[in-house]
Structure formats: structure tokens, C-alpha cells
Amino acid sequence: MVIILEDKIPEAKIQAIMNVLDARHLRPHLSVGEERTIIGVLGNTSQVDTFSLEALEGVERVVRITDPYKLASKTFRSEPDVFDLGKGVLIGGGHFVNMAGPCAIESYEQLDSTAQAVSQAGAKVLRGGAYKPRTSPYSFQGEGVVGLKWMREIADRYDMLVVSEVMSEVDIEGMMPYVDIFQIGTRNAQNFRLLKAVGQTNKAVLLKRGMAMTVDEWLSSAEYVLSEGNDRVILCERGIRTFERAYRATLDIAAVPVVRAKTHLPIIIDPSHAAGEEKYVPALALAATAIAADGLIIEVHPDPPSAVSDAAQQLTFDQYEDLMKKVHTLEEVVGLEDGSNPANWL
Ligand code: PEP
Ligand code: MN
Numbered sequence: 522m523v524i525i526l527e528d529k530i531p532e533a534k535i536q537a538i539m540n541v542l543d544a545r546h547l548r549p550h551l552s553v554g555e556e557r558t559i560i561g562v563l564g565n566t567s568q569v570d571t572f573s574l575e576a577l578e579g580v581e582r583v584v585r586i587t588d589p590y591k592l593a594s595k596t597f598r599s600e601p602d603v604f605d606l607g608k609g610v611l612i613g614g615g616h617f618v619n620m621a622g623p624c625a626i627e628s629y630e631q632l633d634s635t636a637q638a639v640s641q642a643g644a645k646v647l648r649g650g651a652y653k654p655r656t657s658p659y660s661f662q663g664e665g666v667v668g669l670k671w672m673r674e675i676a677d678r679y680d681m682l683v684v685s686e687v688m689s690e691v692d693i694e695g696m697m698p699y700v701d702i703f704q705i706g707t708r709n710a711q712n713f714r715l716l717k718a719v720g721q722t723n724k725a726v727l728l729k730r731g732m733a734m735t736v737d738e739w740l741s742s743a744e745y746v747l748s749e750g751n752d753r754v755i756l757c758e759r760g761i762r763t764f765e766r767a768y769r770a771t772l773d774i775a776a777v778p779v780v781r782a783k784t785h786l787p788i789i790i791d792p793s794h795a796a797g798e799e800k801y802v803p804a805l806a807l808a809a810t811a812i813a814a815d816g817l818i819i820e821v822h823p824d825p826p827s828a829v830s831d832a833a834q835q836l837t838f839d840q841y842e843d844l845m846k847k848v849h850t851l852e853e854v855v856g857l858e859d860g861s862n863p864a865n866w867l
Pocket of ligand 2: 624625794819830831
């Protein structure tokens with residue numbers, strides 16, 4: 522349920538409404554926007570009488586949201602989010618962010634050379650898994666905190682941010698000093714306890730789409746993070762599982778406009794895990810740029826054939842540099858550089 526307040530409502534009246542909601546054991550979530558001030562009401566609102574709320578002074582109208590998510594919904598906030606990921610790197614509302622790095626952190630040298638190459642090409646966020654969700658327990662599982670320490674030092678050297686996957690709540694505390702953005706991988710996209718746990722941190726969350734998730738299920742997962750008080754959630758489409766086996770996963774590019782119609786959250790594309798082979802990555806990355814996604818996350822490795830995970834899909838430094846030139850050109854064409862709002866023209 523969303524309570525839309527009257528224009529220019531004084532602070533004291535807002536507080537009075539919040540008190541009424543508290544007294545009824547509802548969970549009000551205030552959002553003061555440029556245009557409107559709105560209260561999202563969480564919890565079980567099925568028994569709440571909307572007429573009695575509409576009668577409160579300062580309330581314009583009350584809207585029931587039938588979607589399983591509220592804070593993620595456009596009814597709650599109609600303008601696309603723009604937020605700082607750290608170090609002044611903005612995402613959303615036309616601010617396009619490039620994230621890149623190896624699938625897994627393998628060594629200090631591997632990460633250092635990759636960070637140098639991708640930052641020169643325009644990436645602002647360094648990616649790299651320290652805890653790897655591998656299908657087989659006998660495959661390389663990641664360097665853990667040792668790798669994250671390297672990553673923090675290297676990212677700071679190139680003035681980059683760090684995104685890395687968290688696979689379990691028990692790892693959150695240990696990762697906190699080193700990461701700027703917690704990545705939730707496709708396999709954990711409906712691990713609700715993990716989603717709640719990252720929702721209780723002050724780090725932005727990159728939420729990959731589960732490989733068999735509908736858009737509404739994905740937004741419901743985002744709601745788990747938002748409802749814990751963390752409002753910096755980035756959605757990431759990385760391909761879903763379909764009958765097609767010619768590539769690794771079917772990149773659901775249509776999710777971009779569909780998500781824009783349903784939510785204010787930014788959405789980026791991971792072409793690497795959808796493609797599964799490096800030769801398909803550039804086409805998918807350019808499609809994502811053309812459809813005005815809010816950014817890209819791409820796997821890059823100094824020597825892809827020797828990579829310990831996802832060797833076939835990682836780009837070389839030269840391939841990434843070449844692709845980024847095209848991405849930047851296309852960004853100008855679609856008008857993203859001036860901070861214009863793609864949701865207005867999609
Ligand atoms: C990754 O980013 O390396 C990864 C494992 O991604 P996904 O969860 O999309 O498979
Ligand atoms: Mn990978």
C-alpha cells in the first residue's frame with residue numbers, strides 16, 4: 522500500500538500520519554521525492570481500511586499495490602533512481618557505469634594488470650570473485666579474503682570501486698572492509714536470508730537475475746533488500762535458461778524496457794555469462810548500450826585460455842578496449858552522456 526501525501530505538506534503532519542501507522546503496527550517507509558512525498562506501507566495491509574487513511578489530514582490518496590513488491594515498484598517512486606556507488610560514481614537516470622574484471626581473482630598480478638587495462642578503457646568498477654559458486658565442489662572455489670585484500674588495494678590504486686559476489690551471510694562481515702558493492706549471483710537470487718542480510722548493510726547490492734526467474738520474482742527479491750532499509754539495489758540481467766543451447770544463456774534484452782516500466786531501480790547487463798563465448802560478448806554489450814541499460818559488467822582476463830573459471834567467455838585487454846570505444850560512441854548516440862533519462866524516451 523502506498524500513501525500519497527498532499528503537495529508541500531508540513532513536517533509535523535507527516536509525523537502525525539507516521540504515528541498513526543506505527544500505532545496500527547504497520548511499517549511505514551517514507552520517501553521524500555522532488556515531486557511527491559510518499560509513504561510505502563509494508564507488512565500485511567490486507568485488513569487495513571484505506572478510507573480511514575484517506576481521511577487523515579495531509580493524505581491525498583491511498584493506492585493498494587497488488588504486485589508482490591512495493592518499495593521496488595514505480596508506484597512508490599516514479600522517477601528512476603540515481604545513486605552514488607562510492608567515490609562519486611553515479612548510476613541510473615542516464616549515468617552509465619562500466620564494470621569489468623576477471624571472473625575469479627587468481628593472483629595479485631592477474632588482478633593488477635586487469636585493473637590497469639580496464640580502468641584505462643573507462644571501467645569504474647573492478648569485478649572479481651573471491652567466493653566462486655562452482656557447479657562442482659572440486660572446481661576452484663576462490664581465494665577468499667586474501668583475494669579481497671588484493672582487490673581493495675588494487676582498486677584504490679586505479680581509483681576504482683570493488684564488486685564481488687557474496688555467497689553466504691556468514692561471509693558478509695569478513696567482506697565488509699574490502700567491497701563497495703555486494704554481488705548476489707544468479708544461483709542465490711532467491712536466497713532470502715542472504716538478501717535480507719545484505720539489505721542490513723550499507724553497501725550497494727548488484728542483484729543478478731536468477732536463471733529461471735520471472736521479472737516479478739526478480740523484483741520481489743529486490744524487495745527483500747529494500748525492505749531491510751538498503752535502497753541501493755542494481756538489477757543485473759545475465760541471461761536466463763531456455764531450450765536454446767547454442768550459447769550459454771538467453772540474454773533477455775526485453776527485460777530492460779519491461780523492468781523500466783515496473784521499477785525505478787537501475788538495470789545493467791552482463792553479456793559475458795549470457796554469451797558463454799567471447800565472440801558473442803561485443804554484440805550483446807552493444808545491444809545493452811543501445812537499449813539504454815544503466816551499465817555493463819564484463820569479464821576480462823590477461824590470458825583468457827588460462828583462466829581458472831569461465832575461460833571461454835573472458836575478453837582480452839585489447840578486445841575490451843576495442844569494445845569500450847564502440848560502447849562510448851554508442852553512448853553518445855543514445856544520449857546517455859548528458860545524464861538524460863532513458864526512461865523518458867523508451
Ligand atoms: C560471476 O559473475 O562470475 C557469476 C558467477 O555470475 P552468475 O551468478 O551470473 O553466473
Ligand atoms: Mn564468471
